[in-house]
Amino acid sequence: MELYQQVRTQTLALCQPLNTADHELQAAEFTSPLKWHLAHTSWFFETFLLKPHRPDYQEFHPLFGHLFNSYYNGIGQPYPRAQRGLLSRPTLDEVLAYRAHIDQAMQPLLNDARLQPLIELGLNHEQQHQELMLTDLLYCWAKNPLEPVYRQATQHSAEQTAPNWQSLTEGVTEVGHSGPAFAFDNETPRHRQWLQGGEIASRLVTNAECLQFIEQGGYQQPQWWLADGWSWISSLPPQERQPLYWRRHNNEWSTYGLAGRQPLDPHAPLCHISFYEADAYARWAGARLPTEAEWESAARLYPQQLQQLFGCRWQWTASSYQAYPGYRPAAGAVGEYNGKFMCNQMVLRGSSCATPEGHSRITYRNFFYPHERWQFTGLRLARDTH
Amino acid sequence: MELYQQVRTQTLALCQPLNTADHELQAAEFTSPLKWHLAHTSWFFETFLLKPHRPDYQEFHPLFGHLFNSYYNGIGQPYPRAQRGLLSRPTLDEVLAYRAHIDQAMQPLLNDARLQPLIELGLNHEQQHQELMLTDLLYCWAKNPLEPVYRQATQHSAEQTAPNWQSLTEGVTEVGHSGPAFAFDNETPRHRQWLQGGEIASRLVTNAECLQFIEQGGYQQPQWWLADGWSWISSLPPQERQPLYWRRHNNEWSTYGLAGRQPLDPHAPLCHISFYEADAYARWAGARLPTEAEWESAARLYPQQLQQLFGCRWQWTASSYQAYPGYRPAAGAVGEYNGKFMCNQMVLRGSSCATPEGHSRITYRNFFYPHERWQFTGLRLARDTH
Amino acid sequence: MELYQQVRTQTLALCQPLNTADHELQAAEFTSPLKWHLAHTSWFFETFLLKPHRPDYQEFHPLFGHLFNSYYNGIGQPYPRAQRGLLSRPTLDEVLAYRAHIDQAMQPLLNDARLQPLIELGLNHEQQHQELMLTDLLYCWAKNPLEPVYRQATQHSAEQTAPNWQSLTEGVTEVGHSGPAFAFDNETPRHRQWLQGGEIASRLVTNAECLQFIEQGGYQQPQWWLADGWSWISSLPPQERQPLYWRRHNNEWSTYGLAGRQPLDPHAPLCHISFYEADAYARWAGARLPTEAEWESAARLYPQQLQQLFGCRWQWTASSYQAYPGYRPAAGAVGEYNGKFMCNQMVLRGSSCATPEGHSRITYRNFFYPHERWQFTGLRLARDTH
Amino acid sequence: MELYQQVRTQTLALCQPLNTADHELQAAEFTSPLKWHLAHTSWFFETFLLKPHRPDYQEFHPLFGHLFNSYYNGIGQPYPRAQRGLLSRPTLDEVLAYRAHIDQAMQPLLNDARLQPLIELGLNHEQQHQELMLTDLLYCWAKNPLEPVYRQATQHSAEQTAPNWQSLTEGVTEVGHSGPAFAFDNETPRHRQWLQGGEIASRLVTNAECLQFIEQGGYQQPQWWLADGWSWISSLPPQERQPLYWRRHNNEWSTYGLAGRQPLDPHAPLCHISFYEADAYARWAGARLPTEAEWESAARLYPQQLQQLFGCRWQWTASSYQAYPGYRPAAGAVGEYNGKFMCNQMVLRGSSCATPEGHSRITYRNFFYPHERWQFTGLRLARDTH
Incomplete structure (x- = not known):
């Protein structure tokens, strides 16, 4: 093998x-x-x-x-x-x-x-x-002032235009994995869900867009935040009320990453944000997060039109991590792999720049607590149409 | 008025x-x-x-x-x-x-x-x-050793037989409130969901059934528990690893309630349990919690067959508390009433013995954190049929 | 009786x-x-x-x-x-x-x-x-924004002149209680100690003097503080880095007390400070706190010259609260009255405006943890002469 | 040099x-x-x-x-x-x-x-x-179940007889360092103190003696403990309510040390105890801890009669760590070396088996918080004679 x-x-x-x-x-x-x-x-x-x-x-x-x-x-x-x-x-x-x-x-x-x-x-x-x-x-x-470097920096991203919005129509959709190919148990069984309809953005939110949110005071305005999100962000020291690894020094923004500290790339997809930040940004932007069923349906329908589905950022969804209907964990201790974590976490879809080649799937369900942001996490907006 | x-x-x-x-x-x-x-x-x-x-x-x-x-x-x-x-x-x-x-x-x-x-x-x-x-x-x-009494005790419950199971068929169902009558904003809009099918118990779990779980070591066996639930129960002092207000003294069980301390009523519906306990009990019993859509559908379909829907115990569901598709909070500060809490909490359905007359509804969504158990909370089992 | x-x-x-x-x-x-x-x-x-x-x-x-x-x-x-x-x-x-x-x-x-x-x-x-x-x-x-009033305010204090310094000569002194009159067991036995010599101020430090310390940045400068004191003061929110119950509003200082909120009386003796603050103030002022033996000796020697010995402020000393040589607690549970607290606390001498009439004594040993400041605590300076 | x-x-x-x-x-x-x-x-x-x-x-x-x-x-x-x-x-x-x-x-x-x-x-x-x-x-x-070994074990200690008691007479004594040889600033200035008289044990307390304390329930009986010590020991998990690194397994006691895990040596001097444990043991034994002045005087008077003064265990004293009268820290940042820690800690005298050759002194003042026990700390008893 x-x-x-x-x-x-x-x-x-x-x-x-x-x-x-x-x-x-x-x-x-x-x-x-x-x-x-x-x-x-x-x-x-x-x-x-x-x-x-x-x-x-x-x-x-x-x-x-x-x-x-x-x-x-x-x-x-x-x-x-x-x-x-x-x-x-x-x-x-x-x-x-x-x-x-x-x-x-x-x-x-x-x-x-x-x-x-x-x-x-x-x-x-x-x-x-x-x-x-x-x-x-x-x-x-990142705790070390020497800020070690793991690998060379990549080039800055090209300027992004406004996203297109791909529409999702109301009706029954199928979600989850089936068939002989490998998938984790939490992706099964494939089952039907009712999709409410709406539209989803063709690209991820960028650093520049988040900077607007910051500059307009988004991190200081409770109206954009879930109550638990507001408690969380308020509990952080002021200099951490921004995406993880960001720093402002002499009015210049930089981020720390595997290439060490680098000037903020405005057109790169936003990274290292918690679900709370993703949700607050979306509300401020007049949009919302997609559900995982929406994300999966859109990924099936629009594989070409939707950019950055895989290999870029894990994308927070509006869905809490729960068992699919009919889900059965494996027998024995290996059944503890996924099932016992199906509470208090939120689903992320897609995959990130750190995900190994060949490890992505349209049905893949990643999950983290809503305050966690040390993964390569970003967001894709969705919105209602009616 | x-x-x-x-x-x-x-x-x-x-x-x-x-x-x-x-x-x-x-x-x-x-x-x-x-x-x-x-x-x-x-x-x-x-x-x-x-x-x-x-x-x-x-x-x-x-x-x-x-x-x-x-x-x-x-x-x-x-x-x-x-x-x-x-x-x-x-x-x-x-x-x-x-x-x-x-x-x-x-x-x-x-x-x-x-x-x-x-x-x-x-x-x-x-x-x-x-x-x-x-x-x-x-x-x-309950923190006061004098154990004050608010009102007289009610009679002990009659012996319970095994529950009947009411079936729920797969297909589209409608969930949520519509129409002119009052409902909280979180019950709206009425919308379609896909029901997977299964069956739901005609009555709530009793104290005697929970006692079996306790006596068979359920509170000491991680296999029944969600990971976060196991962390939570393990963090409590040993004498609290049982439903809230229960006490064992000289091998006799009692509970504290508005009628003061009383011998445990074996046939009364279990009360003051967290979502974690409800979920663990259900797994131990070879069943699961119903989703809120299942609960609501069953309550519409079987108003006679299902006992204790209202006025008895708030019933934990498997559903995390999230916005219904198309949900819009009211404008202004009153919009903070419900919407900002739609994260990290679980939905409870029905109503309890402490709910005021006339305050119950089939679409009512109550919500608490999964470790909380000071409300009059219990559980109704559901299970898959295939 | x-x-x-x-x-x-x-x-x-x-x-x-x-x-x-x-x-x-x-x-x-x-x-x-x-x-x-x-x-x-x-x-x-x-x-x-x-x-x-x-x-x-x-x-x-x-x-x-x-x-x-x-x-x-x-x-x-x-x-x-x-x-x-x-x-x-x-x-x-x-x-x-x-x-x-x-x-x-x-x-x-x-x-x-x-x-x-x-x-x-x-x-x-x-x-x-x-x-x-x-x-x-x-x-x-003080946690209630209504700021209740217990009694009428007293008049503002007259302006204070610089303190006189009373000298203490080196040699054996006797410390502690003896005789038939009542004293707590921690004041006994009367015993000899060696006094190093120095001098002690005739009056307590005033609010105006503390204000100078504040205005010169004393609460922001680690050099005046014990390491544990600096950790403690740094752990408080910025608006609490000043004596307890003080508040600055529109550049006006006020304090809260039994007479409600009142403008700061500059010539009143400083109140509601921790040992750490007393010690830091003394170091900043080029002085030190007296030991309890110094305080007791001075109080015996200069009953007329030393103002505010009793009935004004408990006075932090440099002495940690420990058993006098030969100290024996009473037999039985009543022996827990004082003895078991003889660790980690600092001795205060004198008595305060809240001490009941007739409850003061020259040998009286009060004691609190060094960070505590909800008692009527102040300080009297001492200094070396060589 | x-x-x-x-x-x-x-x-x-x-x-x-x-x-x-x-x-x-x-x-x-x-x-x-x-x-x-x-x-x-x-x-x-x-x-x-x-x-x-x-x-x-x-x-x-x-x-x-x-x-x-x-x-x-x-x-x-x-x-x-x-x-x-x-x-x-x-x-x-x-x-x-x-x-x-x-x-x-x-x-x-x-x-x-x-x-x-x-x-x-x-x-x-x-x-x-x-x-x-x-x-x-x-x-x-010690956190690693592999229990690494740093060096070979030493031989077991010979059986200890009951200690002799060396007497200390009441009167003025001199404490502290003077002269040109090196000492830390906290050992100066040399100054007079009044000694109350008493006697001091010729050897340290052994493991076997501590085992008696354990077996007679000393760790479960509040009457031997300072209030803060009792809070501290009660806050530890039950298996840590004994000297650090001790373990009881199948009724056999062992300790972990630089030679790895070894059977408990009954006649070796007790090690890795906190001040609270030292103080509780002494009270249980009908004795007390010596003050640092007593220790220093005894060490000067009885250099032959007192065993294990140096190179064995740091010995907790009854003295809190405070400035000697007339103490002046050095100017500049190096003055932070010792002075700012003179609060909340207790003095230990002597030196330990881990102290470098040539680093011990009769006037040496070591200091740790009363709950700390990861140093090689033990105790020598003292007692009053009247």
Whole structure:
């Protein structure tokens, strides 16, 4: 199975620009050290493939099952999440040896047809962590006044014209994944929903548009904000009442990113905003966020007309993350993958510039808490027509 | 307008069994002193009726507009919610005089046809606070080892048989309020939704059924719980890992309520549970919570077959509280009534034993945070059929 | 015993200007409702006099022993301090009846010579609570924009000239209480200390002097502050980085006190400052705080020359609150009165305008945490001479 | 100056057993990563020696002055303490290069007589950090279930007999440092204090003695504890209500230390206890803690009779950390070294097994908050004789 080798190698490739200490950082409970990601993605194969399906499998270390369990209570009590940054042992070299051990042990299983779904899950799981590795790293580095650089800056975006609006007509639509290709369980079952009709913007909101919101006082005016959003933004120090990583210095705006600190690119799609900010911006702009059914329908109907659907920004939707009707998590501990998080979070659609090649899907459901903004998150507007 | 007099009088009637100090209690930020409720419900008429519509209106006190504003940023900065219990002044007598002042000033407006919607809103608002007065009082009194009694206990419930299951067929359904009768803006507009089909229980879950869940270790087993629910329940002291106000003493269960502490009534509908508990119980029972569309459809289809729809327990649904498609809040500060809370909360349907007569509706949407359980909240099961 | 009647009556007299709800306020864990003070001071006699010394004593209510125990673990688990404001029952009338019940039951004991020390302790305990009643009330009322008034304002102070400095010579001094007259156990035993020599100011620091400190940026300059003091002051919102109850409005300073909000009296002694502020002010002024041994020696040596020793402001000293050498707390639960608090607090000497007549002593040791400032606290400077 | 080379080399020697990631750990705000210690101790020489005294000095990096400033507000705003563990850059190699840069730049200054006091301060400062490096490392490693080992275990201690009691007579004593040899400013000036008399134990309290306290319920009985100590111990999870790093498993006690997890050595001196625990143990044992004046006097009088004065455990005293009479901090930012911490902490005397050779003194004053116990802290009893 070629894909296995490719995904596993890609994970290591992401670490190329980094030194040993960069792998150890944990700036918040919701981020994990890169070393932990490297180990945990291997733990997934060890736990759900090797231990159940290779009776002769020799585990690499008796404590790794505890240390690198993320949140699977069915497997045992995980090591406390907030302390992942305190594991100077095992060392990075030991974790790399653990990965090699897993890769070798996996070889006999890779062509076992019955295991393909689980292996695919493991690889998609690892791809999700590839994206987290970059966003977690960025979040940690942003606390360092040295502002490290991960890669070269890209060119500035071309000027954007006003978006076109693509219409969505009222009626039954189908939402969700079906068929033999891989999808996460939370994308299933495919089912019908009633679409109310409206229209959706052909492109994402830009930095320049957000700057207008800022300059007109949007961050200081409660009328645009949900009550919880207003509480959240008011609880931040004043200099953080703007998109994450933005800074104003001598009247010049800059942002921090994987290319280090750069002048704000006005025509680039807005990034690192919370659901609360996305929702407030939309209300200020006389629009609203699309629901995930609208987003998915529009993406099916207008694959050409809608820009930046994938590979650019995760796009906040108006939909809270809940089970699709008829949703059934897998049996056993692997059923904890998605289902138990279906509360208090909002769905994002599309994918981002940090999403691995081949990991995007029209039915893909990403989800974060409404105040979180360390992912590459932006927004696409929608509006009613009547 | 007879209703005005009736609702306003009913608010005062609720205070009959209480002494002065009982009106001052605030045990948590989410509860308010009864005196504050008495004043705030009058403030509502002063702010949205008298000040805009009686140019000659003389306000009762220049600071009351600040003190008794709950959360309407469009009106000005409200007095901090967590400090409402610190207002020994104005006294209860002064607040009663304020109420009388408002009632008198309202007389000329009561028959003004253009103002009927706003007056009805004010009265429904006051009825919502009537229920809060009882639930807030109970929550505060529960902190007092003297366990005060508000009213006499009712008889124990008759034994319950297994529920019947009423079926819901797949297809388009209509949800929400339409027509001239009063409804809150969050119940509108009436719109179509696609129902997936399933069935819904004819009665609510009982105390005895919850006791089984407890005795089989349900509160100690993460597999039944949403991740956030498990975090929440684990953060409570062990003796609170059971429905609110329950207590086990010498192997006897009792509950505290408006009738003081009473032996647990096994056949009474379960009360004072959070969404997390409702959801965990349902999963343990091999069922799920109904969506609000299912609840509303079932209530329309089976008004006779479904017991305890109204006047018993608010019933948690699987639906997060969000705007109906096409929802528009009212213009001005009164538009803050409902819309800005449409995030992070879950919808409850029906009404409770503390809901005022005449305040229930099939389209009524109540909403609370998923961990909250000081309302009279219970659950009705639903399940898929395929 | 006439004193008993007098002290008990005086407690009630303090409540004369108040309404029922004023007795219920608790704005912070460190304050208690006046009703609770009324009950607790009676509980003290019930617990330490009536129950041990009147075998026939009938307790007023079986739960009061729990509800009104402040912190005596030897008596049982006290009701949680932070919830004292939630006790709407017993009512104020019931608490007054409790007081009357205690007073009557105490009659036979009042002339029992063996019990005089305990009775005196109970009365001095009650006098301490008399002062707390006023300071707690003020702290709670200060949260109310109506700014209630307890009593009439006094006249403004006459202009103050520079203080005289009274010298203290190096050598052995005696500190602490001895003899048959009443003193708290923490004032004993009388013992020798070595005084280093220096001088002490004849008067307290005034508001005008503190205003200079403020205007010269003292609250923004870390160099005057202890590290913990700087952390504390930096953690407060900017408008609280000044003495408690001060407010600047349109460039006019005012203070809130028992006479309501009043223009700042420049020549009145500074009040409501924490130890951290006192210490920072002293450092800025090129001086220091006196130790408690210096204060006591000076008060013995210069009773005429030192103004405002008593009845004005509690005066922060440089001394942390610790046991005198040879200190022994009383046997039994009453030994918890003072001894267990001898850590993390600072000693204040003198007495304040809120201290009851007859409750001051040259050896009296008051103590509060260094950040606390809701008492009538001020400072007297000292300095080295070499 | 040979000492310079020796101390600087010793700092690096401590890191020998460690890998790169071990240098990055910060498990609590009060600990710092070893890499940060390595840099900060160099920053001290750069800031207080090189910048003021070598006009031609070229700083190594323009941001290091900010990053490695601990708490000297006079130098500028320090990088937030709680985020020291987030500095993956500069790398350990860069920090070692920084150290080499400083060492080279210091060469011309080392024999400048006027600078000897400051250089000695810098070296003693570095020695203090040498001890912190070990205690911080241990605290962080203790969070890791792999329980890393820093060095080999030492042999178990020989059985201890009951301590002898050395008597201290009442009278004037001299306390503090004088003379030309190095001491920290907080040890000066030498001054007289009045000693009350008593006696002091010839040895430290052992693990076995503490075990008795534990087994007799000492950690569950409030009567032994200061009120703040009782609050503190009650706030900990039950399994931490014992000395830090102790663990009971299958009725066997073990401790974690630099030699990894080891069976509890009953006769070894008790270690890793807070002031609160020391004080509670002493009260339970019918004794008390010595004051720092008693400790210092006894150490002068009985250098032979008193065991374990130095190189074993820091010994909690009954004395709060305050300025000696006449104490003057140095001018400028270096004056922030000790003075501003003279509040809320308790003095420890002696030195520990982690204290560098040659860094102990009879007048040495160490200080920590009363709840802190990650240093090698123990206790020696004292008692009154009358």
